[in-house]
Amino acid sequence: MTTWLVTGGAGFIGGNFVLEAVARGIRVINLDALTYAGNRDTLRSIEADTHHVFVHGDIGDRALVARLLAEYRPEAVVNFAAESHVDRSIDGPAAFIQTNVVGTLALLEAVRDYWKASDAAAKHAFRFLHVSTDEVYGSLGETGKFTETTAYAPNSPYSASKAASDHLVRAFHHTYGLPVLTTHCSNNYGPYHFPEKLIPLVIAKALAGEPLPVYGDGKQVRDWLFVSDHCEAIRTVLAAGRVGETYNVGGNAEKQNIEVVNAICALLDQRCPREDGQPRASQITYVTDRPGHDRRYAIDASKLRDELGWEPKYSFECGIAQTVDWYLDNQDWVNRVLDGSYRMERIGVVA
Structure with missing residues (x-):
């Protein structure tokens, strides 16, 4: 049985990745610290599945990681674990350095030692994907557009901490020979997205009749990637990516933030109109831009397409419609996040 150790597998992208991997018959050892963005509700459908082993723990705990590696002997480690919200990094950067830099270093050290102690066949097959x-x-x-050779120029504490972790991964490959792969994705969206991020935040506030906050003039441009496409890209890189290489993953869907907000409003107006008949776009409120807000991101994913044959399957129009429908159909999940009750349960946690 193929076994992967997935870190951060109770978060948004990691949770979707774990669900899809288990559905494909992969045994997943899911290590998550269950910080505010870690949500066991996301994993309820596989709680009883023997292919999924959930472990409550931190990537910075080298002894725990070493024990899991020794016990389950995974063929790959996929590292999603990260603090990821830019606004939170502006308010409190230390947590981002601790998890994204110090934690990644500890994880790399444990994985390096496990890999070095493996037999020749296992060493050859093993991959660490960051x-x-x-x-x-x-x-x-x-x-x-950003390519894999674009110079690093992070502008927030969050992106700086991720840049540092990328450099550590690269260094462990070049110094120790650890077989690593790195992916750089554009903005993800889809089911199970924590409601502090733009798309789920707008959906929740629109349904509640609250103002829809848009930073600055709303014309910041992002490339939007449906989370299932991202999961497929990661599996593709894991299976066939060249060791030591980086691959950009994009959705071919550049949109201004205000376009995204208006698209959500239009979909909600169709599916559940306001009682007063007013369009939900009337709830849009422009607010002071956040410090250091990057103006535009755009991904060139041609390397991933040309080398490995991956391309996104979901257009933005299809993906955003599916996303809105998922949130409308899963209000219990959303409400448990909004009222904090999702953090009260830690059932089935392996110590």
């Missing part, structure tokens, strides 16, 4: 972000590249002007 999931990163396009934000390490900084901000673009009106034209151009």
Whole structure:
């Protein structure tokens, strides 16, 4: 049985990745610290599945990671574990350094020791895949796209901490020979997204009749990637990516933030109109822009397409419709996040 150790597998992207992996018959050892963004509710459908072993713990706990590696002998480690919200990194950068830099270092050290002690066949087959972000590249002007050779220029404490973790992963490959792969993704969206991020936040506030906050003029541009496409890209890189290489993952869907908000409003107006008949776009409120807000991101994913044959399957129009429908159909999940009750249960946690 193929076994993967997945870190951060109770978060948004990690949770979707774990669900899809288990559905494909992969045994997943899921290590998550269950910070505020870790949600066991996301994993309820596989709680009783023997292919899923949930472990409550921190990637910075080298002894725990070493024990899991020794006990389950995974063929790959996929590292999603990270603090990831830019606004929170502005308010409290230390937590981002602790998890994204110090934690990644501890994880790499434990994985290196496990890999070095493996037999020749296991060493040859093993992979460490590090999931990163396009934000390490900084901000673009009106034209151009990020490629894998774009110079790093992080502009927030979050992106700086991810850049540092990327450099550590690269260094462990070049110094110790650890077979690593790194992916840089654009903005993800889809089911199980924590409601502090733009798309789920707008959906929740629109349904509640609250103002929809849009930073600055709302014309910041992001490339939007449906989370299931991202999961497929990671599996593709894991299976066939060249060791030591980085691969950009994008959705071919550049949109201004205000376009995204308006698209959500239009979908909600169709599916559940306001009682007063007013369009939900009337709830849009422009607020002071956040410090250091990058103006535009755009991903060139041609390397991943040309080398490994991956391309996104979901258009933004299809993906955002599916996302809105998921949130409308899963209000219990959303409400448990909003009222904090999702953090009260830690059932089935392996110590």
